[in-house]
Amino acid sequence: MSGALEISRLGAQGDGIADTPKGQVFVPFTLPGEKVTASVHKDRADLIAVLEASPERVEPPCRHFGICGGCALQHMEDGAYRAWKRSKVMQTLASKHIEADVGELVPCAPETRRRVVFTARRTERAMLLGYNQAFSHNIVAIEECPITLPAIVDRLDDLREVAAAICTTAKPFRMTVTHTASGLDIAAEESGRLEDAERRRAVDLAIARGLARLSIDGEIIVEPKKPVVMMGDVAVSPPPGGFLQAVEAAEAAMAEIAAAHVAKSKKVVDLFSGSGAFALRLARRSEVHAVEGDAAALASLERGFRFGEGLKRVTTERRDLFRRPLTFKELNLYDGLVFDPPRAGAEEQSKQIARSDIPKVAAVSCNPVTLARDLRILIDGGYQLKSVTPLDQFLWSPHVEAVALLEKPRKRR
Numbered sequence: 001m002s003g004a005l006e007i008s009r010l011g012a013q014g015d016g017i018a019d020t021p022k023g024q025v026f027v028p029f030t031l032p033g034e035k036v037t038a039s040v041h042k043d044r045a046d047l048i049a050v051l052e053a054s055p056e057r058v059e060p061p062c063r064h065f066g067i068c069g070g071c072a073l074q075h076m077e078d079g080a081y082r083a084w085k086r087s088k089v090m091q092t093l094a095s096k097h098i099e100a101d102v103g104e105l106v107p108c109a110p111e112t113r114r115r116v117v118f119t120a121r122r123t124e125r126a127m128l129l130g131y132n133q134a135f136s137h138n139i140v141a142i143e144e145c146p147i148t149l150p151a152i153v154d155r156l157d158d159l160r161e162v163a164a165a166i167c168t169t170a171k172p173f174r175m176t177v178t179h180t181a182s183g184l185d186i187a188a189e190e191s192g193r194l195e196d197a198e199r200r201r202a203v204d205l206a207i208a209r210g211l212a213r214l215s216i217d218g219e220i221i222v223e224p225k226k227p228v229v230m231m232g233d234v235a236v237s238p239p240p241g242g243f244l245q246a247v248e249a250a251e252a253a254m255a256e257i258a259a260a261h262v263a264k265s266k267k268v269v270d271l272f273s274g275s276g277a278f279a280l281r282l283a284r285r286s287e288v289h290a291v292e293g294d295a296a297a298l299a300s301l302e303r304g305f306r307f308g309e310g311l312k313r314v315t316t317e318r319r320d321l322f323r324r325p326l327t328f329k330e331l332n333l334y335d336g337l338v339f340d341p342p343r344a345g346a347e348e349q350s351k352q353i354a355r356s357d358i359p360k361v362a363a364v365s366c367n368p369v370t371l372a373r374d375l376r377i378l379i380d381g382g383y384q385l386k387s388v389t390p391l392d393q394f395l396w397s398p399h400v401e402a403v404a405l406l407e408k409p410r411k412r413r
Contacts, residue, residue, distance in 0.1 A: 069134035168192030183212035239296035265336025345370025354381025
C-alpha cells in the first residue's frame with residue numbers, strides 16, 4: 001500500500017519514523033519534518049519520493065547510497081548528524097536514570113576506515129565483491145566507498161582477483177580486508193577448501209599483488225610480510241581475522257581519553273584487552289595486566305610488548321571474562337582499570353568492579369544500551385560518573401562508541 005507519510009523523528013537505526021493510525025512506520029533514508037510518499041509493508045516502508053525535504057537533507061556523497069546496506073545517514077547534514085549520534089548516548093543513559101556530562105561527539109573523517117568486511121560470490125559472469133543490501137542477501141557490487149581508505153578502494157580489482165582465486169564454493173563468503181603498514185591483510189571465511197594446485201595459484205597471486213598476508217578460516221595461506229599496525233608507537237601484528245578498531249584515529253582518541261584518566265595509576269588492569277590497543281599505550285606510564293579470552297590476540301599483545309621500547313611491565317592472562325570475571329578481591333590489586341567489552345557489554349564483570357575499591361575506571365563501549373546498563377551497576381556500587389565522551393567510528397551509520405570515566409573514593413586498606 002502506498003501513501004503519504006510525515007516523518008516525526010529518527011529511530012535508533014537511523015530510519016525516519018512516521019506515526020500512523022496503525023502504529024509506527026519506519027522509512028529508511030528520510031529525515032524529521034519531511035513529507036514523503038512510501039510503499040508501506042506492515043511497520044516498514046520503501047521510500048518512493050520526498051515531497052517536502054528537510055533543510056538538513058544534503059546530497060549523499062556515494063552513488064551506492066540507498067542500495068548497499070553500509071550507510072544509513074549520508075543524506076543528513078553533518079551538524080545534525082553529529083547531534084543525533086550524541087543524543088543517542090544521552091537518551092540511553094537517561095533511560096537508566098543516569099545523569100552525565102556528555103561531551104560533543106568526536107567526529108570520524110571520510111576515507112579513514114582501515115578494516116572492511118566484504119561479501120563475495122562467484123557468478124556466471126564474474127566475481128561479485130561488495131556489501132550486502134540492507135535486509136537482504138543480495139550483494140551490491142561496489143566501485144567506490146567514501147568511508148574507506150583509498151589504499152583499499154584503489155585495490156578493488158586486485159581484491160576481486162584474489163576472491164576468485166580462493167573461491168571453491170557456490171555460496172557467498174566473507175572477506176575481511178585490513179590495511180596495515182606492510183600491505184593488505186586478507187582474511188577469508190568459508191570460501192571453500194583449496195586443493196594443492198589452487199593453493200599454489202593463490203600463493204603466487206598474493207605475492208604478485210604485494211599482499212602482506214592471506215588467510216582462510218584462520219589458516220595462513222601465505223604471509224610474505226608480517227602485517228603491522230601501530231598501537232601508539234608499538235608495532236603489533238594482529239592474528240588473522242582478529243579484532244581491530246575500524247578507524248585508527250578513533251582508536252587513538254579512545255585510548256587517549258582512557259589513558260589520561262588513569263595516568264597517575266601505578267598498576268592498571270585492562271579487561272577485554274584484545275591485541276593491546278589500550279594496554280600497550282597504558283604501559284608508557286603504568287604497569288599493566290591485560291586480560292583477554294582470545295589466545296591469538298594475547299600472543300600478538302605479548303610480541304608487541306617484547307619488541308616495544310620504553311614500556312613498563314606488561315603481564316597477560318587468558319580468561320573468559322563472561323564466564324569467570326575477575327573478582328573484586330583480584331581487582332583490588334590495581335589502582336586503575338580500563339575495560340572495552342564486545343557489544344554484549346560486561347554485566348557480570350561490572351558487578352565485581354562495583355564491589356571493588358579501584359579509584360579510577362574507564363569504560364569503553366560500542367553499544368550505548370549495554371554501556372548504560374553497566375554504568376548503572378557501577379554507580380549503584382558507589383562510583384561517580386565524571387564524564388562520557390561519544391565517538392564516531394562508523395561514519396554515516398547508527399553505531400556510536402563512548403568512553404565513560406568513573407571515580408570512587410579509595411578506602412584505606
